[in-house]
Amino acid sequence: MTIDWARQRILILAPHPDDETLGCGGLISKAKAAGAEVYVQFLTVGDTADHSERGFSTAGERYAEIKEVADHFRWDGWHIAFPGDDHHLRLDVLPRFELSNAIERHSPLSIAALEPTVVLSPHRSSYNQDHQATAEAVHTALRPSDRRARHHPPVVLTYEEAADQWHDGAVPAPGLLVELAEADLEAKLAAMRLYGTQVHDHPHTRSALTLRSLAVLRGMQGGVALAEGYHVLRWLA
Template sequence: MMTDWSQERILVYAPHPDDETLGCGGLMSKAKAAGAEVFVQFITVGDTADQSPKGFSTAEERYAEIKKVADHFRWDDWHMALPGDEYHLRLDAVPRVDIAHIIEASSPLSMSRLRPTVVVAPHRTSYNQDHQAIAEAVHTALRPSDRALRHHPRLALAYEEAADQWRLEPTCSPGLIVELSEKEVGDKIHAMELYGSQCHRHPHTRSELTLRSLAALRGMQAGVAFGEGFHVLRCLA
């Protein structure tokens, strides 16, 4: 499938800041260079215990990182839906109908307002409860209906992250590989470096070597140098 990314309005769902880069940083780089519009809907962020020398990162630090990454990728806009510790790492406790309503209608970047042609969201096989919650809510928001009454993106994709494959349930390989250039892989890696509180040395799921290795693996599966893998939820030709 050949896609003219210059004609697309892409809406990416990121449960937390950095998920969009891990899942589709290469695609965002490629699409923006072609002339696409790219928007990122973050769901939540808060103070987080982590494996950094300091042992935690604050929401304020994470917002500063988002702004650097947004400038790097030249996003057209981004929005945080549910900020604060009440929701961060607790999205599985939020009723799915409430999250789906944010996605469908109430957010400034909702599907009904933005009318994206491409939607990219986490895959439901992630071990992370927030990722699962957003994957299921986006799936609900994409439910079949009369296109005259509700907006339907032409292409709906689920992105992968390296650690998603750790779950024990069987998962198939991504059915869509987006070819990436060395520059696009580099843009993805640099964006993760800008997420300084979340970037780690190897071995770690968010290390440079992990990102480059997964890009090389997906590229090999399509007979190219580098790639990014996606599961196709819907494709209207």
């Protein structure tokens, strides 16, 4: 099963800045090199008390990091749907109707406005409440319906992060493996370094060694050197 990345318009739904890189950084590099369009819809960002050497990061610092990462990956566009401390780490108390509608039609990078061919969202197994709320809202926004009336992205995938494995139930293995070149993984690791308020030394779920180790594991499962894993919600061939 293959996909021609050069022909795709990709929309990534990221609860916070860095989630798109943690889950899809290698694919972003691979797809952009092939000629794809890549857009990132962040759901929220705000001031953050980080368990890191920085100790605290402001929304302004996070915006500056996004701009650097956007230039690094050459994104075609990005947007934050619900900025500010009223929403950051509080998406689970935002009415689902409002969150789903932003993804479906009310954002400049909504499904209706962008008409993407590939949509990527977080997996619902995450322990983070913002990730869970985003996953559920995307599930609603991309519900099956008559595609003559609503845009139906033919490929809908959920991405994984290393922290998702912290779960008391069985998290299924990714059903789709995207092979990465070493250059794709290096681009992912470089992007995480640009998220200076969020990257950590090992052992941590956002360390370079963790990201490389997960790519090696997924690559081994596909019989290649490196890969990223995705769960398939829709693949219309």
